[in-house]
Amino acid sequence: xxxxxxVLDHYENPRNVGSFTKExxxxxxxxxxAPACGDxxxxxxxxxxxxxxxxxxxxxxxxxxxxASSSLVTEWVKGKSLDEALAIKxxxxxxELALPPVKIHCSxxxxxxxxxxxxxxxxxxxx
Ligand code: FES
Ligand code: FES
Numbered sequence: 001x002x003x004x005x006x007v008l009d010h011y012e013n014p015r016n017v018g019s020f021t022k023e024x025x026x027x028x029x030x031x032x033x034a035p036a037c038g039d040x041x042x043x044x045x046x047x048x049x050x051x052x053x054x055x056x057x058x059x060x061x062x063x064x065x066x067x068a069s070s071s072l073v074t075e076w077v078k079g080k081s082l083d084e085a086l087a088i089k090x091x092x093x094x095x096e097l098a099l100p101p102v103k104i105h106c107s108x109x110x111x112x113x114x115x116x117x118x119x120x121x122x123x124x125x126x127x
Pocket of ligand 2: 034036037038039062063064065066103105106109
C-alpha cells in the first residue's frame with residue numbers, strides 16, 4: 001500500500017520520539033493497544049502548572065501510519081489545555097495524514113493515547 005507524503009514524512013522524521021523520566025513534574029503516560037493488529041502506542045505529556053501541555057513524547061510499536069499518527073499528535077497537543085487535547089479527533093488525524101480506510105484504526109490509537117494520557121494526569125492530580 002502506498003503511504004501518503006505526510007505519513008512518510010512523519011515516519012522518516014518522527015517528532016518527539018522517546019520518553020520523559022517518571023520523576024519529571026507534570027508527566028503523565030497513556031499506553032494503548034490496537035486489538036485489530038496488536039500494535040502498541042505510548043504517549044507521554046508534560047503538563048505545566050498552568051495546565052497547558054508543554055511537551056510530549058511517544059514510542060510506538062506499530063505500522064508507519066501508527067508512528068505517523070503519534071508523531072503528529074505530539075505536535076498537536078503542545079500548547080493545548082487538557083480539554084483542547086481531548087477534543088482532537090481521530091478523523092482530523094486521518095484527514096491530515098490522508099490515511100486509507102484500513103489505516104483508520106491507527107489514528108484511533110493516537111486519539112485513545114491522548115485520552116489515556118490525560119486520564120493518567122488527572123488521576124495523579126487527584127491523588
Ligand atoms: Fe499493525 Fe501492521 S498490523 S503494524
Ligand atoms: Fe494497526 Fe497501524 S496501528 S496497522
